[in-house]
Amino acid sequence: MAEVTGTPFDSARFREVLGHFATGVTIVTAMEGDEPVGFTCQAFSSLSLDPPLVALAPGKNSTSWPRIAAAGSFCVNILSEDQEALSRDFAVSGGDKFTGVGWHPAANGAPVLDGALAWVECEFELAHDAGDHELVIGRVREMGVSRGRPLVYYRGGFGRFEP
Numbered sequence: 448m449a450e451v452t453g454t455p456f457d458s459a460r461f462r463e464v465l466g467h468f469a470t471g472v473t474i475v476t477a478m479e480g481d482e483p484v485g486f487t488c489q490a491f492s493s494l495s496l497d498p499p500l501v502a503l504a505p506g507k508n509s510t511s512w513p514r515i516a517a518a519g520s521f522c523v524n525i526l527s528e529d530q531e532a533l534s535r536d537f538a539v540s541g542g543d544k545f546t547g548v549g550w551h552p553a554a555n556g557a558p559v560l561d562g563a564l565a566w567v568e569c570e571f572e573l574a575h576d577a578g579d580h581e582l583v584i585g586r587v588r589e590m591g592v593s594r595g596r597p598l599v600y601y602r603g604g605f606g607r608f609e610p
């Protein structure tokens with residue numbers, strides 16, 4: 448347990464405070480042989496324009512991420528406002544998350560989920576050890592957008608964006 452000035456670090460307060468940073472929600476996908484694999488990921492951001500890089504943070508407890516990393520390339524699906532149920536389904540470890548889920552292969556073969564607002568196809572560039580997560584850098588090779596509004600995550604709850 449981390450300590451600040453001798454007192455135990457208040458992880459619950461840390462989550463509560465950081466929960467005030469509203470974000471979109473993504474599902475990171477790849478193919479493991481013929482089998483699609485994926486998990487819900489909020490810790491995602493653009494990182495560099497030239498070269499085009501993105502960053503994401505999979506937890507060390509994720510069973511999907513090691514399979515995605517082994518694939519060497521992946522797709523970050525940025526979810527639209529009506530994909531809350533999908534994001535919850537892809538946040539449950541184990542089981543076949545893709546049953547009944549529509550998708551088509553990206554140029555790199557990774558699943559682009561039907562209804563996604565946008566997607567970026569990436570090559571796995573590198574991963575840094577970062578506490579109980581990893582900081583992963585992906586090099587963007589292809590990308591696309593669709594029409595709609597984003598799914599938003601704020602203070603542990605899902606919301607919509609009203610311009």
Ligand SMILES: Cc1cc2nc3c(=O)[nH]c(=O)nc-3n(C[C@H](O)[C@H](O)[C@H](O)COP(=O)(O)O)c2cc1C
Pocket residue numbers: 472485486487488489490491504505506507508509510511512534535537538539540541600
């Ligand atoms: C809204 C939301 C955001 C999440 N963001 C992350 C994240 O940024 N990184 C992460 O590792 N797990 C995140 N999770 C949890 C993973 O989705 C979950 O631990 C993972 O899917 C477990 O499945 P796996 O064992 O198949 O990887 C999030 C879950 C939800 C519901």
